[in-house]
Amino acid sequence: MISKIISHEWLQWRRDSRLKWLAIFLVVISAFALWHQINFQSTLLKKRLKAQEDSRQEWLSQELKHPHMAAHFGNYAYKKPTLLHCFDPGLTIYTGTSVYMEPHKQNDFLFSQSQESDTGIRFGWLSPAMICQLILPLLIILLSFNSINGEYEKGTMALLISQGANFRSVLIAKTASVFLFFEGFITLYLLVTAYCSAVYLGTVIDIYAVLYIWIVYSLYCFIWSLSGVLVSSLIKSSGTSIALLLLLWMFTNIILPRGSANIAENMHPLITNQQFKQLLTASIDKGIDGHDPKNERAKKIEKELLLQYKVDSVQQLPFNFEGFIMQQSEAYSSKVYDHHFNQLFTTLKQQKKIQSLFGIISPYISLRNISMAAANASLETEIDFQQQAEHYRRSFVQNMNNDMKDNSAYGSFKTYRVRKDKYASIGDLQVQNRTMQWSIPTLFIEHISLLLWVLFLMILLFISNQKKVYN
Numbered sequence: 001m002i003s004k005i006i007s008h009e010w011l012q013w014r015r016d017s018r019l020k021w022l023a024i025f026l027v028v029i030s031a032f033a034l035w036h037q038i039n040f041q042s043t044l045l046k047k048r049l050k051a052q053e054d055s056r057q058e059w060l061s062q063e064l065k066h067p068h069m070a071a072h073f074g075n076y077a078y079k080k081p082t083l084l085h086c087f088d089p090g091l092t093i094y095t096g097t098s099v100y101m102e103p104h105k106q107n108d109f110l111f112s113q114s115q116e117s118d119t120g121i122r123f124g125w126l127s128p129a130m131i132c133q134l135i136l137p138l139l140i141i142l143l144s145f146n147s148i149n150g151e152y153e154k155g156t157m158a159l160l161i162s163q164g165a166n167f168r169s170v171l172i173a174k175t176a177s178v179f180l181f182f183e184g185f186i187t188l189y190l191l192v193t194a195y196c197s198a199v200y201l202g203t204v205i206d207i208y209a210v211l212y213i214w215i216v217y218s219l220y221c222f223i224w225s226l227s228g229v230l231v232s233s234l235i236k237s238s239g240t241s242i243a244l245l246l247l248l249w250m251f252t253n254i255i256l257p258r259g260s261a262n263i264a265e266n267m268h269p270l271i272t273n274q275q276f277k278q279l280l281t282a283s284i285d286k287g288i289d290g291h292d293p294k295n296e297r298a299k300k301i302e303k304e305l306l307l308q309y310k311v312d313s314v315q316q317l318p319f320n321f322e323g324f325i326m327q328q329s330e331a332y333s334s335k336v337y338d339h340h341f342n343q344l345f346t347t348l349k350q351q352k353k354i355q356s357l358f359g360i361i362s363p364y365i366s367l368r369n370i371s372m373a374a375a376n377a378s379l380e381t382e383i384d385f386q387q388q389a390e391h392y393r394r395s396f397v398q399n400m401n402n403d404m405k406d407n408s409a410y411g412s413f414k415t416y417r418v419r420k421d422k423y424a425s426i427g428d429l430q431v432q433n434r435t436m437q438w439s440i441p442t443l444f445i446e447h448i449s450l451l452l453w454v455l456f457l458m459i460l461l462f463i464s465n466q467k468k469v470y471n
Contacts, residue, residue: 005173006180009147013181019143026139026185033131034193037086042200048078048097056428064417067408068326071400074102077389077429082376083206084213086197087190088129090377099386101393103330103400105280106337128193129371132186132217133364134253137224140182141245144228146238147174153238171229171461179225186217209436213374219450220367226457233464256362257355264354268347276340283336301328315410322413323405327398334394345383352379359449366446373439380442381434392429399426 013019055076062073078098085092100107148171151157161167190210198205228245235241271279302314305321314321352369359366372378400418408416 002169002173002176005170006177009174009177022139022142029135030128030131030189033126033128034086034196037089037127038196038200041081041086044097045081045201052076052078060423062423064420066413066416067400067403067418067422068103070418070423071103071397074100075396075429076100077392077431079385080431080433081201081203082433083194083197083203084209084375085377086201087127087193088371088375088377089125089127090372090375091379091382092377093125095382099389101389103397104333106341106390106393128189133367136182136221137249137253140178140221140224141228141242141249144178144225145232145242145245147178147229148233149236149238149241168462168464171233171464175226175229178228179222182221182225183218186221187214190214206436209374212436213371216367216370216450219454220363223363223453223457226461230457230460230464252362253364256358257365260355260358260365264351267354268350270344270347276344280336280340283340284333297332298325301325319405320408320410322410323401323408326404327401330394330397330401348379356445359446360452363450363453366449369446370443373443374436376433378439380439384434385431388431389429396426
């Protein structure tokens with residue numbers, strides 16, 4: 001009986017011209033979103049590769065100079081696209097795609113797309129993920145809002161019951177008809193997106209990531225399909241049911257995500273960029289705790305070295321004291337950056353945790369976080385990229401400072417030059433994208449939230465009965 005109801009439901013949809021236009025709209029806007037992302041990501045990839053090649057050539061071809069001055073020429077780190085970046089760009093449009101690395105300081109991300117866009121980006125970035133997260137629930141609502149009460153309004157519910165179908169089986173069939181229709185769309189959309197990404201971006205197809213994100217979006221589709229049918233079964237008027245479902249969509253997909261972000265920011269506020277830089281400068285010059293100023297640190301290091309090597313002046317040390325103190329300064333500034341950036345990252349993670357908890361009442365929030373993680377564009381993966389770049393920065397700066405320490409004499413800052421092969425010995429940074437398995441442990445709350453939604457709706461489904469609804 002369930003399969004017959006599903007077949008009959010699909011037959012009714014095929015005869016309805018409004019639903020044909022609905023399907024055409026879904027296909028057109030989805031195709032445009034995919035084309036937009038493929039075009040954007042492939043263009044961005046070409047620019048990254050060209051910029052990375054040019055940056056490398058400029059580094060190798062710079063004139064022979066003092067190693068510390070050569071280090072100030074700097075290097076760039078560029079993000080690598082992943083297979084699902086074309087599906088969900090995530091936080092990349094806000095954090096940027098590259099970072100400039102030089103001695104003494106840890107720079108911010110550069111070339112953020114949001115910095116070059118108008119305020120429209122605040123309402124979302126057009127992508128396949130946005131279509132599935134925001135537009136798809138609206139279309140599910142349009143197909144399900146009158147799935148049960150519409151049968152009563154047409155007088156056909158009694159006919160269904162008289163043919164042997166019980167009320168619960170009607171609910172299941174109605175839910176399955178809506179879910180399977182959109183499930184087919186999600187499956188095809190993900191496969192096409194993965195194929196196009198592999199072709200145009202040259203990325204490797206990660207079957208586990210695609211399968212994982214397919215399961216999650218399928219759960220999301222099921223949640224909205226079942227919600228639409230249950231509301232239709234609980235509300236006698238189809239007009240009231242669509243209004244209630246639209247209010248639910250607005251609350252869970254628009255109001256709660258914005259509201260949770262504001263609440264998280266108020267509970268764990270971030271300092272401004274200017275304040276952050278002032279703290280860094282003060283900590284480097286005066287010491288993190290205010291009791292170890294820069295000049296005192298240098299004097300302390302000099303005194304310890306003279307005692308250790310039993311000499312009277314730094315000129316008598318078996319290495320260039322200038323290079324040694326330069327690297328000690330770098331080590332201390334790195335300690336300062338670690339201290340303040342860890343505080344910043346902790347605050348960001350606390351904000352995300354608050355927002356994740358709101359996923360218990362908003363499946364959109366949970367889906368969004370999972371989707372970004374699967375696309376390697378979540379908060380954790382952006383922090384990981386920053387840390388990879390910072391590790392490389394410290395390594396290549398230390399390499400150049402050690403050249404100064406080991407191969408130059410004290411006071412030869414204006415005359416010493418690096419060897420010709422020194423630049424080539426500094427390898428280019430190879431950024432490693434994290435796998436889906438790496439991100440899964442950070443999504444515990446999101447997984448629980450989606451499962452709770454499914455469990456809650458399934459309980460409502462199995463306790464529903466005709467007498468309870470209409471008497």
